[in-house]
Amino acid sequence: MRLLHKILVGAVAVLGLAMPAMAAERAIIVLDASGSMWAQIDGKARITIARETLDSVLSTISPDVELGLMAYGHRKKGDCGDIEMLVEPAAGTAEAIKAAVADINPKGMTPLSDAVRLAAEDLKYTEEKSTVILITDGLETCEVDPCALGTELEQKGVDFTVHVLGFGLSDDEGKQVACLAENTGGKYLSAQDGASLVQALTETVAEVAQPAPEPAPEPKPAVADYNFKPSASLAEGGPDIVDDAADLVWTWYKVAADGGQGEYVGTDYYSTFKGTLEPGDYIITATMGYAIASQTVTIKAGAVAEPHFVLDAAVLKVHPRPSKGADVDSDATVNVVWPKDQTTFYGEVDTVVPAGDITLNVSIGAAKVVDSFTAAAGETVDKDIVVGSGIAQFQSEYVEGQPVEDDIYLEVFEAKKALDGTRKSVIYGYGGDQTFDLAQGDYVVTYDLDGTKGEIPFSVKTAEKTDVTIVLDAGVLAVTTPADNYVELFSATKDIKGNRQSFDYGYGPSFETTLKAGDYVILSRDAAGVDFETPVTIVAGQRNEITLTAPAVPTGKKK
Missing domain, CATH: 2.60.40 (Immunoglobulin-like)
Incomplete structure (x- = not known):
């Protein structure tokens, strides 16, 4: 009982203290005086708590407050029309309201909806701002929908609000009357939640009683802190x-x-x-x-x-791939050509180019593809470019299992020969272990290491790796001469015309070369300019070191 009494005293006190600030707005308290108000809370009847609370608060309000009181269910049992304006809203009504509440004897129905309607009409809610504060301990018992009433009053009212204070209502019961407040922009406040109820009611009544705020001054035109916005x-x-x-x-x-x-x-x-x-x-x-x-x-x-x-431009996105479904090749070369210019990218492309005719020259290693199209202004052209390449992996060996670590020269040609017997060069490089990206097709790789030369045919398929092992069947010859003598390597035998094939040449005092296994002749020249020959045999996979000494009696020709 003390809790509810405290809540009511606080709520009405807030109303009374805030009301002096009201000007044109008026308010009516609609008090439930139905038979259920004899129900007790902590040993005291609800109507008694209401009388004590209103008596205490009304004694403190300003005489300028325009406040009225309406009650229902206080004269007859079973009569839904038992609604009476006990005190017309006017200034200085505090004592009249206290006296009226003291004489109330609860006994009848709960026509709370009709009571709120009559209070609204008395306040001329369609013409002036006004508020009704309903204090009820029960639900509507006269077959009027409080929710529909709230919607109707909101639609017709100028600025009309109903706040509902519930006594001892359960959550489900509260929901059935809360709509009357909510549909008019007001609040439903339950006496079951003491501390939060006082706070919420304080805020609600304070809003109603406060004078309308003065209109905010017209904002000054903003001054931009810039003068150029492209x-x-x-x-x-x-x-x-x-x-x-x-x-x-x-x-x-x-x-x-x-x-x-x-x-x-x-x-x-x-x-x-x-x-x-x-x-x-x-x-x-x-x-x-x-x-x-x-x-x-x-x-x-x-x-x-x-x-x-x-900009009259298009967005260009290019994803170069060696084969369909493969990852983008970050080393791919993408040459983009448009009517007045061109540029080259490596790997994936994401750029903006002038609209118009575009040509893409895309290459991965020696494999190339060309794609041409027209890009419209504002368009995003997103292309997967499949070059269709495979990999050729070359491993050079003196003999099987003995890799070449020197810079052997490899060059790849198309296998098909032109009418003059030549082949088209595709790509080249140096090193015993090399990898080339090539378009699908048939090729020939030529190799050249000092005096060792040859060629090997091979084929490449898209998205596949081809291993090509180049076995030189060769050894190394290291020649030492007395000074910087001229040195040249020839075949040991002569052809039908009496000529010998030259394989390599250089100068002493240290000369080194690589030769295929077999017999050779080293031709050198002494200090007097006279040639002399020294036979030598090369064994594959071996190193042959030889020191040349000019014969005591010259046997060759003077050069």
Whole structure:
């Protein structure tokens, strides 16, 4: 009982203390005086708590407050029309309301909806701002829908609000009357939650009683802290570029005497750029990727220039892949050609290019493909380019299992010969272990290491690796001469015309070469310029070291 008494005293006190601030608005308290108000809380009847609370609070309110009292169910049992305005809303009604409440003898029905309607009409709710505060301990018992009533009053009222204070209602019961408050913009406050009820009611009544706030002064026009705010689009009429990840660059120049581009002034970035320029004429360029647009812009004091640039460009995304479904090759070369220029990328491409005819020359190693198309302004062209390449892995060995570590020269040719017997060179490199990306097809690899030469045919298939082992069947010859003598290696036998094949040459005192296994002749020249020969045999996979000594009696020809 003490809790509910405290809640009512606090609620009505807030109402009384706040009411003096009211001006044109008036309020009516609608008090439930039905038979259920004899129910007790902590040993005291609810009607007694209501009398004590109102008596205590009304003694403290200002005589200027325009407050009225209406009750229902206090005269007859079973009569839904038992609704009476006990005190008309007016200033200085505190004592009259206390006296009226003291004489109430609860006994009847709960026509709370009709009571709220009559209170609203008395307050001229369709013409003036007004509030009804309903204090009830029960639900509607006269077949009127309080929710519908709340909606109706809200639609017709100028600024009408109902706040409902419930005594001892369960949560489900509270929901059935809460709509009357909620549908008019008011609040339902339950006496079951003491502390939060006082706080909520304080806020609600304070809002009702406070005078209307003075209108806020007209805001002063905002002064921009910039005078230049450009925008750009890829196509005429297309959406503005608003992505700050976009590579959008703004550059401005002074206008030269001839009207062209003059002295450079500044640069900034991103689609959201806003800046401040000295008043005057400028030539502004907007650049994104490889697309550029330019125009003359006049900056005026106290104004913001907002020029728009149309780049007439397309977004180009290229994903070079060696085969369908394979990962993008980060080493691929992508040459992009448009009517007035071109550029080259490596790996994946994501850029902006001028709209129009575009040619892509894409290569992975020696495998190449060409793709041509037309890109429209504002379009995003996203292409997977499948080059259709395979891998050829070359391993050079002196003999099987003995790798070549020297810079052996390898060159790959197309297997097919032209009419003159030549082949088209595809790619070359140095080293005993080399890997080449090649288009599918038949090839010949030639090798050249000192005096050792030869060729091996092979084939490549798309998305496959071909291992090619080059066995030189060769050894190493190391020649030492007395000085920087001339040294040349010939075949040991002569052809039908009496000539011997030359394999390699150089100068002493140290000369080294690689030769296929077999017999050879070393031709050298002594200090007097006389040639002399020394036979030598090369064994595959072995090193042969030999020191040349000129014969005591010259046997060769003087050179």
